[in-house]
Amino acid sequence: MCGVRQPSAQPNPPAPPFDAPAARRLRAALGMGPEHVAYGMRVSYGLPYVTADLVIAWERGTLSPGNPELTALAGVLWCSPGELISRPRTLREHRIARSVAPEDVAHAVGMDLRAYRRAEESGVWRGNERQSAALARILRLALPDFVAVTGREAKLAELLRSAVTTRWQAYVRPLLKLVPLDRDVLEPVLQELHQDYQGRMAATLGWGGGSRSAGEPGQRFLDTIVEAFWRSVTDRTA
Numbered sequence: 001m002c003g004v005r006q007p008s009a010q011p012n013p014p015a016p017p018f019d020a021p022a023a024r025r026l027r028a029a030l031g032m033g034p035e036h037v038a039y040g041m042r043v044s045y046g047l048p049y050v051t052a053d054l055v056i057a058w059e060r061g062t063l064s065p066g067n068p069e070l071t072a073l074a075g076v077l078w079c080s081p082g083e084l085i086s087r088p089r090t091l092r093e094h095r096i097a098r099s100v101a102p103e104d105v106a107h108a109v110g111m112d113l114r115a116y117r118r119a120e121e122s123g124v125w126r127g128n129e130r131q132s133a134a135l136a137r138i139l140r141l142a143l144p145d146f147v148a149v150t151g152r153e154a155k156l157a158e159l160l161r162s163a164v165t166t167r168w169q170a171y172v173r174p175l176l177k178l179v180p181l182d183r184d185v186l187e188p189v190l191q192e193l194h195q196d197y198q199g200r201m202a203a204t205l206g207w208g209g210g211s212r213s214a215g216e217p218g219q220r221f222l223d224t225i226v227e228a229f230w231r232s233v234t235d236r237t238a
Contacts, residue, residue: 037052082096125150156179164225172186200218
């Protein structure tokens with residue numbers, strides 16, 4: 001794009017997913033033009049390469065701001081960086097969304113800073129139960145996010161698929177160890193998912209489809225089993 005200049009050095013690690021519509025909406029609410037945003041980032045945050053064209057490119061989603069740009073943009077738009085981030089998925093993205101320094105997270109959970117940084121870089125959380133609870137508090141993690149950032153989502157999907165395709169009662173205890181839910185919530189959720197899956201399979205067999213077509217609705221259900229699980233949990237705990 002003509003007139004758009006990007007910083008020569010790529011941020012490391014990469015910036016979290018940018019919410020372009022939110023940036024455009026926040027700017028418009030303040031009555032600012034792209035040139036005003038660019039000026040503020042240049043003058044107040046020492047980013048001389050930021051132009052109105054670059055701001056427009058961010059808002060159109062053709063380019064994404066790096067970490068320094070994201071922080072500066074949030075400052076100019078009078079919002080938190082988290083308001084400019086699409087739904088965070090990783091531990092690092094949740095921390096940035098909450099505008100918390102890694103040092104503060106490490107201190108809050110009682111972990112060496114280097115160990116905490118390794119957890120962000122590797123995507124593997126090795127904290128104990130107390131540290132995990134502290135992590136959830138400081139980053140205000142909802143239960144689905146807590147399960148995801150502590151690396152338990154893949155195991156959750158595996159157990160749920162087994163539960164709905166076999167006897168769900170056998171998976172109550174393993175799931176309770178994995179996900180901090182009340183048994184009174186978990187059991188009806190598993191029963192509901194099991195019935196839903198079995199009903200889909202029975203319906204396709206009744207249609208007289210071939211072996212490949214008969215399994216497709218069930219497979220689609222299994223592919224999104226984690227999302228279905230959290231929706232059902234939310235319905236029962238709201």
